[in-house]
Amino acid sequence: MAEPTDAARTVLLTVDDDPGVSRAVARDLRRRYGAAYRVVRAESGRSALEALRELKLRGDSVAVLLADYRMPVMNGIEFLERAMDVYPGARRVLLTAYADTGAAIDAINVVDLDHYLLKPWDPPEEKLYPVVDDLLAAWRAGDHRPVPFMKVVGHRWSARSSEVREFLARNQVPYRWYSVEEPEGRRLLAAAGQDGLRLPLVITPDGGVLVEPEAPELAARVGLATTPTADFYDLVVIGGGPAGLGSAVYGASEGLRTVLVERSATGGQAGQSSRIENYLGFPDGVSGAQLTDRARRQATRFGAEILTAREVTGLEVNGAARVVRFADGSAIGAHSVILATGVQYRRLTAEGCAGLTGCGVFYGSALTEAPSCQGHDVFIVGGANSAGQAAMYLSRFAKSVTLLVRGPDLSASMSHYLVQQITEAPNITVRARTEVEAAHGSDRLERLTLRRVDTGEAEQAEAQWMFVFIGAAPLTGWLDGTVRRDGRGFILAGPDLTVDGELPEDWDLDRPPYHLETSVPGVFVAGDARAESAKRVASAVGEGAMAVMLVHRYLEQS
Structure with missing residues (x-):
């Protein structure tokens, strides 16, 4: 293992509210890196921030921060966000108890997350050390500068902006999102010499500007391979x-x-x-x-x-x-x-859906939109496994989730384990024999017309979000x-x-x-x-x- 670039011993800091897990992480890190790095552990975000401030005052360097996501009072993302003010160049890792895509996407947008690891990480020789080795190498090569990231400026209710964000997220390209309605978004537009009439605007780490980029152009600029090496x-x-x-x-x-x-x-x-x-x-x-x-x-x-x-x-x-x-x-x-x-996914033919696609009407889970559903009422159309998985995921953010299915129940098309989970979820409601007759809204989804397929009875429902899974x-x-x-x-x-x-x-x-x-x-x-x-x-x-x-x-x- 190469020595750190600073003369003083460089710190690897780990924070987890579970003392046993905290000791285990520190133990595994010391076993591999203890000869060249100082390993510091904390059992809360607050104490970890205090440790960082003390290290800063002493002039020590911090190379890697490993934070557990599900900590009380201050979760891992909140800690990493505040830690960036103290050590912006430190590489950031989120520890999760299971694959939490929502947390990872949040962390990419908020703290420029470098990696996320699942607990347990046994054996560390396969699951922990290769990740930390790469992060330390990048930290040394980067001269302690913050990780560069893409900036995306767009309108919150823009189908094209949603497509660009989804493309970057699904290809695991870190980016920072700025709404054109926010001051920083407007400042970025002005710096790029744009008036905001053509969005989204993508600014690359080297300062390049892409206006309404198509997928091939965006892929090439973020380093994804687009050209074959042979004929x-x-x-x-x-x-x-x-x-x-x-x-x-x-x-x-x-x-x-x-x-x-x-x-x-x-x-x-x-x-x-x-x-x-x-x-x-x-x-x-x-x-x-x-x-x-x-x-x-x-x-x-x-x-x-x-x-x-x-x-x-x-x-x-x-x-x-x-x-x-x-x-x-x-x-x-x-x-x-x-x-x-x-x-x-097949498209809904209901009146108004086509014009609102990407503006409240989405096909598939659209994971980048999930955090924005916080506290809102969400509708999901479909009764197969993909719809059930989306319902369970979105129920963590939304005030309520309503599943609309044409059949009498979910049992015919959904796995039993998902049916059980949905039944037990307090904020998920299943409306059987119901379909969407129309979607309404000027520049974003505002309400739905729902119709009972057995009686023909129709009703209006306020809605900002609808995710569609109606066959393939x-x-x-x-x-x-x-x-x-x-x-x-x-x-x-x-x-x-x-x-x-x-x-x-x-x-x-x-x-x-x-x-x-x-x-x-x-x-x-x-x-x-x-x-x-x-x-x-x-x-x-x-x-x-x-x-x-x-x-x-x-x-x-x-």
Whole structure:
């Protein structure tokens, strides 16, 4: 371990209100870093701040702050925010008892959080020390300067501003949000020479200004890879949800030169989930963002390329090559392709919803909006697991959460454990046999017209927030004329391609399609985009791995 840059011993400070946990963190830190750093522990935010002020008066340096999130009186985010005034250059870590995406997003916006860790962190050699090693290296290299961050200036009720914030959050890019209605937001606009008519405004750490940036431009400026490093690969994976990430991990780990192409952010619908509790190996649950981050890092560690903000518009067969075309006209080739494009939430056709999308009406969980629901009444449309997970998450912020479902109850489409949690939640109400007839508001959602599907009775309800989860449509329109799909657009594969035991007329091989192989040899499908798939995270990951196994079989026989 390299010595700290200051002559005086540099401090690593940890604060946790549980004495046992506090001692355990300090013990593990001293075991690894005690020879070069001084480890200071505190059992409350107040005492930790006092310790920091004393260190400041003595001229000591503080390299890393580790704070527990769920402390009474002053939680971890509040402590880190106040600690920034004393040691703005210290790297900041939030300790959580479970995957708390909301806390992490809050911390990114408030205290420029560098990392968050789950308790327990055993073994520290795998879960604690690599994180602290990286933070110490960054602290030394950065000459103790604060972590640079993006600034986003926008209107609170702007669909485009919401999209930019969601893009940055889902790609785990730290940023600070400023409303144009706030003094600091107006000062930033003036400094950038903008009048506020075109928003959002994004200011990069180097002072660059982006006005109403599109995803590819934003991705390039924040350091996300958008350009492939080669023209030809063994495997192209299209889609970065659980199935696509599973394919990328197994493809790259088994020696295939693999590139994953994602049009927005890795994780898909699962990446937007606030909490997944029935995924194998996570008894305390895991957030979609954390699961996605781990899978992405795992794929890149094995050598997979991940391209973000690249939209695929076409698939062509050129002899033994499969050519993937992008919206900008460029293309890459490969021996094989896995289609893991997933699905998107269907849009509400009720009057007024289209014009208020992003201005109170959201599709999916929109985690960046959750803290703004504090003390408000929230409506959720849908009765499947994604709606239930969102209801439980938003109930932590909202005054009340109302689930609107067309059926008689939740049991037909929601997992039993979620139904139980919703039943026990004091501020969640389920309104059965109810649908949204219209959404009202000038520049933001103000009220809803709700209608009983059995009686036709209608009523008005005040509303500022509505999150919609009403089934999914596959993102496969760009495959029209190339790959066979069913009447709803889901991709047919394997046995589903046969009709009365006969293979398609255009199938020119002397073997039947492999289980996940589409009507184009060498092109496979995995996850929610496949016809009759299970629509579960675990099955999508499994299909991604199975598809790679079949890719190997295809390549061996080609």
